[in-house]
Amino acid sequence: MRLLLTNDDGINARGIYYLAKELQKYHEIIIVAPDNERSACGHSITLTRPLIVRGTKLKGLKSKAFSVDGTPADCVKVAINKLIDGKIDMVISGINKGLNLGADILYSGTVSAAIEASIYKIPSMAISMEIEKGIENYDMASIYVGQLLRKAKENNIKNDMVLNVNIPLIKENEIKGFKVCKIGSTWYNNSYIETDRKNNETQYEIKGALKDIYEEDSDTIYFREGYITVTPLHYDLTNFKILKDVSQWF
Template structure:
C-alpha cells in the first residue's frame, strides 16, 4: 500500500476564507493535509516576508481533527517558510495555495500573495500550484472548480514539474458544465491603469484609495485571458528565474 503524499495548504485570503476550506476538502481526497495560513487577509502582499516583527504561529485544530491547521501572523510566504522549517521539519510532497477569491491571471501574478506562496515553495524545491477562482465575493461558490483542482493536483503529483517552475491556475466563474476544459497558456500582456481616489478625512487630512482598470493588450488565443474569457481553466507555468535572457546580448554591446 503506497503512502499518502503530504500536502501543504496555504493562501492569502486568511485561514477562515471559504476558498481554503474548499481546497482542504479536495486535498483530503488525495493525501495527508497540513494547513499553515495567515491569521488575517494578506491579499496583494506579493513575495513579502517578515523581518522587522516577530512571527506567531498558533495551532487551531483540535486533537482529534483529521487536518492539522495552524494560523500564522505573517505573510503567505512566511507561512510556507514556517511550515517547512518549524512545523513539518521537512519538505511536503506538494504545496497548494488558494483557492483565491478572485483572478490571478496575467500581470496579477506579480502582486499575488497566493502565487507568491506557491513560488516560495517552488524555490524550496517543492512542486507547487496556485489556484484562483474568478469570483471576488467572500461567498463565492467553489463547487464548480473542485474537479479541476483535484485533476491538476493529481497530475503534478504523478508527473512532477520542470525545475524552477510552478503552476498558476485560474478557473472561470461559471457552472462546471460550462467549463470547456483545461488549457495550457502563456501569461497575457496586460497591465493595471491605476488611479488614486483622493479624499479628505473629517480631520482635514488627505488620504487615497487605489483604484484602476485592467487593460489587456494581448489579442493572442494562447493566453490565460483568452482561455478564461472562453470558459477554459487556464494553466500558466511560471518560472521564478526573472533573468531577461533575450536582453543579455544587447546589453553586452553597450560600452560600459
C-alpha cells in the first residue's frame, strides 16, 4: 500500500519515526508532518499566510519526508494537492504522544488530520498511545498498527472511514485484543492558574485532570480494561436522532 503519514507532535517526534520504521518494511511511505508540535490545534488550517514546506531526510528511514510550518490538517491538504502524485491508499496520523479518548477527538490535531483525509475520500487512521511518567512504547504500538492495517485492507475499508485507535501502555501479553466501540464521555475539571501579571495584562495557564464518565460499550471503558480501542468516525456531525424534532420547530 501507499501510505501518507502525518501527526501533530512534529516531524521529529518518536511516534511517527517508529511508525514509519515498521510500516516501510511492507509499504511505500511518504511523511508530511508539522515542523513543530501542534497538539490540540483541532481542525484548524492556515489561511492568513503562505505555508513553508521543506524536504527533509529522517535518519534510518528510506521514505520521502516533508515538514510544513502549519497544522496537521494543513499537512494532509498540501500533501494531497501538491506534494504527492498518484493515489494514496491510506493516511495514518500518529503515533500520538498521549491518548485521544472520548471528547478529546474534538481538540485533537491527530484525529483532525485523519478526518481531513476522509474529506478527500481517502480512508485513514488516527493512532494514539498512552504515555505515563515519560514511559513510551512505540515499537509495540507500531506492530499493532500493522495488524490493524492488514485487517482494514482485507475488509476493503471504505474511502470515507476514519478509525480512531487508542493503545494502552501495558505489557503485550496483557492486551486483551481490539475492541470496536463508540466514543465515550470525558470531562476535565479545568482551572486557569494565574502565572504572571504586568501592566494591564494577566497570564493564565490551563490545568486540569481527566474525569471519566462511565458509559457502557465506550472507548473510555474498554481502554481501561486493557483493550486497544477502535472507533469508526465520520466528519458528518449531524445529530440524526433529533433532526426531525428540530425540523418541526419551523
